[in-house]
Amino acid sequence: MPKQIHLAAHFPGVNNTTVWSDPAAGSHIEFSSFVKLAQTAERAKFDFFFLAEGLRLREQGGEIYDLDVVGRPDTFTVLAALAAVTTHLGLTGTINSTFNEPYEVARQFASLDHLSGGRAGWNVVTSWDAFTGENFRRGGFLAESDRYGRATQFLATAKELFDSWPADTIVADRESGRFLRDGHAGTFRHTDAHFDIGGRFTVPRSPQGRPVILQAGDSDAGREFAAATADAIFSRHGTLVEGQKFYADVKGRLARYGRRQQDLLVLPAATFVLGDTDADAAERAAEVRRQQVSGPTAIKLLEQLWNRDLSGYDPDGPLPAIDPDVSDGHIARGRASVRMHRDPIATAREWRDRAEAGHLSIRELIIEVTGRQTFIGAAATVAARIDELVQQDASDGFILVPHVTPGGLDEFADTVVPLLQERGVFRTEYAGPTLRDQLGLTR
DSSP states (O other), X not given: OOOOOEEEEEEOOSSSOOOTTSTTOOOSSSHHHHHHHHHHHHHTTOSEEEEOOOSSOXXXXXXXXXXXXXXXXXXXXXXXXXXXXXXXXXXXXXXXXXXXOHHHHHHHHHHXXXXXXXXXXXXXXXXXXXXXXXTSTTTTOSOGGGHHHHHHHHHHHHHHHHTTSOTTOEEEETTTEEEESOTTTTEEEEESSSOEEEEEOSSOOOTTSSOEEEEOOOSHHHHHHHHHHOSEEEXXXXXXXXXXXXXXXXXXXXXXXXXXXXXXXXXXXXXXXXXXXXXXXXXXXXXXXXXXXXXXXXXXXXXXXXXXXXXXSOTTSOOOSSOOOOSSOOSEESOTHHHHOSOHHHHHHHHHHHHHHHTOOHHHHHHHXXXXXXXXXXXXXXXXXXXXXXXXXXXXXXXXXXXXXXXXXXXXXXXXXXXHHHTTOSOSSOSSSSHHHHHTOOO
């Protein structure tokens, strides 16, 4: 029997994916946009809606980086509101374990799980970025080497709070109303190097017991954290060979934690461009990339590697002859992409070689090196490719990121999903009321 494919819809947040120049591009703060994408995902029987979060507006050269989404409503507020306009779709949000407290986050997720009837999911992330940390009381205090240690204890503490109410603690009685069977329910005490808390958790056990736990780390520590604690792990490895390597590595870590292969789903992020034919889709994809990387955008992205003000350079001209500035200060602040270039000099050399070989301008090169279009083709081509990657253990499904919000998922829902259903690899009806039901996870 073929593996069943899992699909989720990502509402773009801090990124360069959105094509703002498209007439169909809508607000990233108005509630109607969130409703549109979520309801399309539910119509297509997706597993969950995923909301990323940025805790500080990105800056470059001392100014707000206006190529990303500027402004984002609070994650819990949006997900709680979506619970009222959806019935089966999972509601998953990114919440940082570095700048929050276990009691507060556990209470919010337990509440969301109750309000949604068991559809809450928590993407646990960490941060060692002092720039972002300036928005918080403990701004920038945590060393990079300590972030997963705190995250591990944070999640363990939150689970203790979720489990502090036994499942049968509250008894419903028609005559006397609801009452406690166990007067000690909700009591907790946790002490470790990061937390020293005790009291009574205010939210009774939720429909799932605890939210589905997701994790997005790609480092060795991040993969180990996911293998030990997560129900699903995001991945940036969406191709067959790289996907299979990541899949085998992460799944291979599960046994030492007493977990089975099916206890952790691997879900790469993926973009898509569809067309009536493969050639039509390729043409549309090239145009999307040109829209995503305008001339000014290309210069801004190049500055993140060069770590210099390159505003005087022509985006249709050659790369700078000077080398990147490798000093500790960064022209971009709050951007994870800065840390991706571990050796800026070597990367710049590679980019120059690539530009020279292909006779590429700055903009043309940036379009190539930052391209992340995973699926390009007619609906049948895309459906076949998704199925191939899942059946060959490169992933368990995909988190789709449309380049137009909020209507960019419609074409996929109307053309690709029916083909996956015909193949017998994607549901035609939801498996049950909770997110764990949709993901095939035990409670």
